[in-house]
Structures are given as structure tokens and as C-alpha cells.
Amino acid sequence: MNSIARQMLVAALLLAAVIGLFVAAQSGQHRLEEASRHVQVAAQRNDALGELWQLVRQAESSERGYILLDKPEYLVPYQEAAGNLPQALQRLAQAYADAPAPLRADSDEIRRLSELKFEEMRATLEANRTRGTSAALELIRTEAGLRTMGQLDDHVREIRTRGTRALLDSTGTWQTNRWVNLATTSTALVASAALLLLLIRLGVRHLRSKELEAAELERRRAELEALVARRTEELSELSTHLQSLAEREKAALSRELHDELGGLLVAARMDVSWVEERVASGDPDVQSHFKRVHAALQSGVELKRRVVENLRPSLLDNLGLFPALRWQVADSCGRAGLKCTERYPPEELQLTPEASIAVFRIVQEALTNIVKHAHAHSVEVCLECRASWINVRIRDDGVGLPRPQPLRTHGLAAMRHRVNGLGGQWQLRAAPGGGTEIEVRLPADRVLAHTAPVGAEGLTCQ
Numbered sequence: 001m002n003s004i005a006r007q008m009l010v011a012a013l014l015l016a017a018v019i020g021l022f023v024a025a026q027s028g029q030h031r032l033e034e035a036s037r038h039v040q041v042a043a044q045r046n047d048a049l050g051e052l053w054q055l056v057r058q059a060e061s062s063e064r065g066y067i068l069l070d071k072p073e074y075l076v077p078y079q080e081a082a083g084n085l086p087q088a089l090q091r092l093a094q095a096y097a098d099a100p101a102p103l104r105a106d107s108d109e110i111r112r113l114s115e116l117k118f119e120e121m122r123a124t125l126e127a128n129r130t131r132g133t134s135a136a137l138e139l140i141r142t143e144a145g146l147r148t149m150g151q152l153d154d155h156v157r158e159i160r161t162r163g164t165r166a167l168l169d170s171t172g173t174w175q176t177n178r179w180v181n182l183a184t185t186s187t188a189l190v191a192s193a194a195l196l197l198l199l200i201r202l203g204v205r206h207l208r209s210k211e212l213e214a215a216e217l218e219r220r221r222a223e224l225e226a227l228v229a230r231r232t233e234e235l236s237e238l239s240t241h242l243q244s245l246a247e248r249e250k251a252a253l254s255r256e257l258h259d260e261l262g263g264l265l266v267a268a269r270m271d272v273s274w275v276e277e278r279v280a281s282g283d284p285d286v287q288s289h290f291k292r293v294h295a296a297l298q299s300g301v302e303l304k305r306r307v308v309e310n311l312r313p314s315l316l317d318n319l320g321l322f323p324a325l326r327w328q329v330a331d332s333c334g335r336a337g338l339k340c341t342e343r344y345p346p347e348e349l350q351l352t353p354e355a356s357i358a359v360f361r362i363v364q365e366a367l368t369n370i371v372k373h374a375h376a377h378s379v380e381v382c383l384e385c386r387a388s389w390i391n392v393r394i395r396d397d398g399v400g401l402p403r404p405q406p407l408r409t410h411g412l413a414a415m416r417h418r419v420n421g422l423g424g425q426w427q428l429r430a431a432p433g434g435g436t437e438i439e440v441r442l443p444a445d446r447v448l449a450h451t452a453p454v455g456a457e458g459l460t461c462q
Contacts, residue, residue: 013195027181038173041095046160048095049110052088053156055081056114060149063121067128067136078121085118106159113152120148239417244354250311258308265304269297313360320348321356322383325363329381332367339378345385355447358418359383359392359440365411366394366438374398374436390447392440395431415440422446 062078065071089111096107128136276290308314309327316324322344333340351359363381370376376398384391412428415438419426424442431437 045095048091049156049159052092052114055084055088056117059121067133106155110155113148117148253311257304261304265297265301316356316360321351322348324360328364332371333379336371341380343382349385350449351447352449355422358422362415362418362440363394365415369411370396388444390442390444395437397435400430400434401436
């Protein structure tokens with residue numbers, strides 16, 4: 001079981017514990033309320049029964065004291081008890097209204113005996129008023145009131161005993177329910193707290209595992225980035241080596257073509273001229289063939305020159321970068337019919353051989369792209385030297401960059417790689433006013449062949 005499943009299980013258990021706690025609390029509260037109601041009802045019944053019993057005894061004592069002593073003030077408690085009797089009987093009836101049938105029957109009997117006792121006391125007082133004290137005492141001696149009072153006492157004691165027992169049972173039940181409710185609530189709270197702590201622990205462990213996973217992913221990403229950087233560096237070094245090797249092979253092939261093929265073509269022209277002089281024929285057909293041979297040999301010499309210059313411009317090795325660039329710009333723009341503007345520093349820059357051929361190839365590739373794709377009318381080539389940078393810009397007024405920009409073409413990729421190999425910066429962007437602009441920035445300390453300082457303002461385009 002994974003961490004998420006464990007967290008969901010613990011959360012479900014915690015929710016169940018909370019629901020159980022709520023149900024247990026509600027059930028315990030209901031039981032406590034029920035037990036409290038029973039206690040209250042038992043207390044009300046005892047109060048009502050005790051009040052009625054007290055009224056009867058108060059009336060009996062007052063009546064007998066009045067008859068024996070014949071003092072009116074002894075009759076006041078009886079009169080008060082007789083006045084409160086209806087309310088006491090009503091409260092007793094209300095207290096036992098929902099009681100079980102045996103209790104309700106006993107309460108009815110107590111009411112009957114209480115009313116009977118008061119009737120007996122009223123009869124005795126009436127006899128005392130009309131016939132004198134002797135008649136009243138005669139009624140008292142019959143012991144009818146004593147029997148009624150004894151029955152009333154017996155019923156009251158029995159009901160009070162039952163009520164006390166019910167009250168004790170209700171109190172015990174209330175105490176038991178209270179402790180059960182407290183134990184249930186405490187257990188549920190402890191279980192909820194334990195589940196909550198477990199959930200927090202699982203959450204913390206999950207967060208730590210996520211942090212460890214994130215750290216592991218970051219470590220792997222760093223390793224992959226380092227590996228990609230190493231592979232990229234290796235591929236860059238390999239590409240730079242292959243470009244250098246290709247340039248050396250082109251230079252060697254250029255020299256061989258210039259020396260061997262050039263010598264063969266010159267010797268052939270000299271031999272043809274010698275044959276033409278010795279033959280000295282006036283036949284027009286022979287002269288026409290000699291002219292075609294001379295023209296073919298001249299075309300071969302021109303072809304050899306173009307091939308040699310494309311492989312390795314001889315001007316670059318013999319005269320420097322600026323003459324080679326001028327020849328390349330003039331040749332490309334002349335063949336395409338483009339208007340060309342060139343801006344170079346007034347003095348030749350002494351660049352390293354790698355930097356010279358790189359700048360020449362960048363300009364050559366840019367001009368080739370302009371001639372093939374730009375549909376331009378004019379081209380501007382500018383080279384300037386600042387305090388720490390050599391800047392090269394090639395701008396045209398053609399159709400501009402397509403969307404998306406062709407940053408993955410081989411020619412542009414070769415430019416960018418040559419610049420990166422020299423530690424420079426390469427940028428392709430839309431030229432102001434339309435067209436395309438390529439800007440190359442090369443660090444002067446890496447491309448200059450000497451360490452002669454360049455002024456702060458540098459050599460600007462002229």
C-alpha cells in the first residue's frame with residue numbers, strides 16, 4: 001500500500017471516529033437527558049406527595065388543638081391547609097398523570113383519603129360549633145379519622161419508598177450514563193487524536209518523500225544536463241575539428257589544383273600555340289579548331305580559378321581578409337546583379353588564420369543565402385573593430401525572415417557554430433526598414449593575431 005492509500009485510509013478512519021464521537025456524544029446526551037428527566041419527575045412527585053401529606057397533618061394538628069384548647073388562633077393552620085388543598089391535589093394529579101397504573105392508583109387513593117380526612121375534620125369542627133366540644137371529642141374518639149390517617153400514612157410511605165427507589169435508580173442510571181458517555185467521548189477523542197497524529201505523520205513522511213524525490217530528480221536532471229553539456233562540448237569540438245580538417249583539405253586540394261592542373265593547362269596552351277605556329281595553315285576550318293581549343297583551355301583556366309578560389313581564396317592567404325572579402329562580395333553581387341555597399345576599417349586587421357577563414361566563410365554563406373532566398377536589391381557588408389570586439393554585419397533589403405525563423409538550416413547552423421567556436425556571439429534578426437541582418441561579434445583577444453592594443457573608440461567602418 002502506497003503512502004497516498006495509507007493517508008486516505010487514515011483520513012477515512014479519522015472521519016469515522018469523528019462521526020462516531022458525534023453519535024456517541026448525542027446518544028450519551030440523550031441518555032443523560034432522559035435520566036435527568038426521570039430524576040426531575042421523581043423529585044416532583046415526592047415534592048407533591050410531601051406537600052399534600054404536610055397539609056393533612058398540619059390541618060389535623062390545628063383542628064385537634066383548636067378543639068382541645070378552644071382558642072381561635074389554633075384554627076388558622078387548618079384554614080390555610082384547607083385553602084391550599086385544591087392546588088396540592090392538582091399538583092399531585094399532574095405529577096402522577098404519566099405514571100404507571102399502580103402508582104397512579106396509589107396517588108388516586110391518597111387523594112381520596114386526603115379528601116376523606118378533610119371531610120372528617122370539617123364534620124368534627126361543625127359538631128364542635130353546633131353541639132359543643134363533647135360532641136366533637138366523641139367523633140374524634142370513634143377513631144375513624146385515625147384509621148383514615150393511618151391508611152394515608154401507609155400509602156404515602158409506600159409511594160415515597162417507591163419514589164425514593166426510582167429516584168435512586170434514576171440517579172444511578174444518570175451517573176452510569178454520565179461515566180459511559182465520558183468514557184466513550186474520551187476514547188473517541190483519544191482515537192481521533194491518535195489518528196490525527198498518524199495522519200500528520202504520514203503527511204510529513206509524504207512531504208519528505210516528495211522532497212527526496214524532487215531532490216533525486218534535480219540530481220538526475222543536473223547529471224543529465226552535465227552529460228548533455230559534455231556531449232555537446234565533445235560534438236562541438238568534433239565539429240570544430242572537422243571544419244578545420246575540411247578547411248585544411250580544401251587548402252591542400254586548392255594548392256594541388258593550382259599547381260598541378262594550372263601547370264597542365266598552361267603547358268597545353270603553350271603546346272597548342274607551338275603547334276599552331278608550326279602548322280601555319282591558312283585553312284579557315286583549321287584556324288577555327290585552334291580558336292575553339294584556345295577558348296576551351298581558357299575556360300578550363302577560369303574554371304580552375306573559380307574552383308580554387310571557392311576551395312581556398314588565394315587572396316586571403318596572399319593579401320589578407322579585406323581583399324578576399326571585396327573579391328567575394330564583388331563576385332557574388334556581380335553575378336546576381338545586386339547593389340553592394342562595403343565598410344571596412346582603414347587598416348588591415350591581422351586576424352588568426354582560423355578567424356580569417358571563419359569571417360570569410362560567414363560572409364560567403366550569408367551572400368549565398370541572400371542570392372538564393374532574399375530577392376534583395378542591395379547588400380551591405382560592414383566590419384568594425386571596437387575595444388574588445390570585432391563586429392561583422394551583413395544586411396539586405398529582401399523579403400525578410402520567414403515564419404518561423406529558419407534557425408535549423410545547415411548554413412545558419414554552420415555560421416553559428418563557427419562563431420561559437422571562436423567564443424563569439426551570433427544573431428539573426430529583421431533589419432530596420434525590411435530585410436534581414438546577421439550580426440557577428442568576435443572577442444578581439446581571441447581572433448587578433450597580435451596583442452597590439454586597440455583604442456577605446458577602435459577602428460570603425462569607413
